[in-house]
Amino acid sequence: EQQVLRRELGLVRERVTALKVSVASIRERSDAGHSELKRLEQLHLELQGRRTLIAGRQEESVQEQERLQEEKERLRVELEVLLRRQQEENLRFEAVRARFETGQGAIEEEEQALKALRLRLAGVRDDLAACQLQLRELTLEAEHLQTSVDERFRIDLAVEKDPAADFDPLAAEVRLQELRQAVEQIGEVNLMAIEEYRELEQRGRFLVEQQEDLRQSLDGLQEAIGKINRTTRKRFRETFEQVNVKFRDIFPRLFRGGQGELKLTDEADLLETGIEIVVQPPGKKLQNVTLLSGGEKALTAVALIFSIFLIKPSPFCMLDEVDAPLDDANIGRFNELVREMAELSQFIIITHNKRTMEVADTLYGVTMEEPGVSKLVSVRLSEFEVGHGV
Numbered sequence: 001e002q003q004v005l006r007r008e009l010g011l012v013r014e015r016v017t018a019l020k021v022s023v024a025s026i027r028e029r030s031d032a033g034h035s036e037l038k039r040l041e042q043l044h045l046e047l048q049g050r051r052t053l054i055a056g057r058q059e060e061s062v063q064e065q066e067r068l069q070e071e072k073e074r075l076r077v078e079l080e081v082l083l084r085r086q087q088e089e090n091l092r093f094e095a096v097r098a099r100f101e102t103g104q105g106a107i108e109e110e111e112q113a114l115k116a117l118r119l120r121l122a123g124v125r126d127d128l129a130a131c132q133l134q135l136r137e138l139t140l141e142a143e144h145l146q147t148s149v150d151e152r153f154r155i156d157l158a159v160e161k162d163p164a165a166d167f168d169p170l171a172a173e174v175r176l177q178e179l180r181q182a183v184e185q186i187g188e189v190n191l192m193a194i195e196e197y198r199e200l201e202q203r204g205r206f207l208v209e210q211q212e213d214l215r216q217s218l219d220g221l222q223e224a225i226g227k228i229n230r231t232t233r234k235r236f237r238e239t240f241e242q243v244n245v246k247f248r249d250i251f252p253r254l255f256r257g258g259q260g261e262l263k264l265t266d267e268a269d270l271l272e273t274g275i276e277i278v279v280q281p282p283g284k285k286l287q288n289v290t291l292l293s294g295g296e297k298a299l300t301a302v303a304l305i306f307s308i309f310l311i312k313p314s315p316f317c318m319l320d321e322v323d324a325p326l327d328d329a330n331i332g333r334f335n336e337l338v339r340e341m342a343e344l345s346q347f348i349i350i351t352h353n354k355r356t357m358e359v360a361d362t363l364y365g366v367t368m369e370e371p372g373v374s375k376l377v378s379v380r381l382s383e384f385e386v387g388h389g390v
Contacts (some may be wrong), residue, residue, distance in 0.1 A: 129208065133201070140197075233270045239311065240264070240275075246307035254299045254333050257282035262304075277304065294325035302334060306341055313344040320350045328355065335359045 244262045251260035260279035266272060277289040279300055289300050302322060309317060323331050331353060338347055339359055349356060357363055363379045 125212075129205070133205065137201070229271060236270050242311045243304075243307045246310045247303055250303045250306055250310075250337070251279065251300070254303050254330070254337065255281050255296075256333070258284075259286075260300065260303065295327060295330055298322055298325050299330060299334070302337070306337060309341060309345060315345060316348060317341075317345045318348045318350075321352075322349070323351055323353050323356050326353075331355050 240262065248259065248261055252258055258279065258281045260277070263276045263278055264270070265274040265276055277300060278286060279289055279292065279296075280286040281292070281296055289297060292300065302319075305317070323334055326334060332355065335356055335358075338349070341347065349360070351357065361381055363381065365377045367375050367377055369375060
């Protein structure tokens, strides 16, 4: 009986143990159910909050859509007005171009006539130079003949005398012998003097022609320089005004307010004038850019560079440590503007700022895994997220 009771006790203990295991399992499932219930309740609360937020955003989106619709209608009206104005301007442009072509034709005719007059004037000048040269030759020849007669015969041709009056043959014979002895004492005569004179005369004529050519070339160069200066002044004025307008728009965006403009130091001489940057950050008085802090100078320079890029963008723009003096707020505005400008040009930025690196499509860095051995590492972020060419 004792053995039977022991066997029954063993069976009872096994059943108790099985029940304890089952109770423990049920408790664990109950605890897990409570945890899951709490998680679901928390998730329910979060979903309700997100639903409320989405409802608010939906309402804002509806309002924004209405505002955009009104803006679209206003822009459509402005577009129609601008199209009509463009047609009017096109008609005015055609009329002005027709007048310009007419004036251009008249100017060309006047230039042809002026060219013909210049050719005639050149011919007259050549004839005048030839006449003057011939006159000079005749004058020199007359002087030479007079000198020869004076030296050989001691007779002044400028003095009028009667050759038959007071003529003594014996005295003339003596005088002739004296003159012959004087000629013999003179020695040999340079027979090449006339040829040398002609060569020098030809050389002088050549130099006169060269001088005239140089004068004409100088006149042409001065005219070309004047035309270039006029074109340069015009283009500089137009570009300066366009950059100034863009600078006035971009500066308040970077500084969240304030104003900035560009001024010419000498408007009377556009070829030699300098450009002065005058800015007024929010909360400060109007002052020169040299009086700003490092970060303000950097933002002002960025505003000027981007203003020029908006007028005439280039394929690439390289910025070296531009964001170094900027704080977090200024870096955010700088990065935002860079993302917009990246639609026009590709930006290459050298930086150590993490926030600037976040807006890039591709990162290039230099690491040194081993001492003295540099290695280039590149990460193309555009494979994970669509970028804009930064």
